[in-house]
Amino acid sequence: MTAKFTLNSKIYSVTKMSLFMVNYSRELRMGMDIRRKKKVEKVTEFVKRIKKVQEETEAVLRKIQEKIKRQADKRRKKVQK
Secondary structure, three states: OHHHHHHHHOEOOOOOOEHHHHHHOOOOOOOOOOOOOOOOOOHHHHHHHHHHHHHHHHHHHHHHHHHHHHHHHHHOOOOOO
């Protein structure tokens, strides 16, 4: 359980977010704070927020993928038919 918590809460350098944040649009918390009274978020607002986080993450990953492809293409030899 500790390993899973660590993996899900780790901030990754590429996305600048944890896996939990990308999937659930909120940070993973350890334990509970029953004294804290928090306003419940509307479902539509939650959906907008999580879509935004996932779109931003997808854009970052696409950008990194293109960068890796450019680097790999520099080392490839052109094949003549």
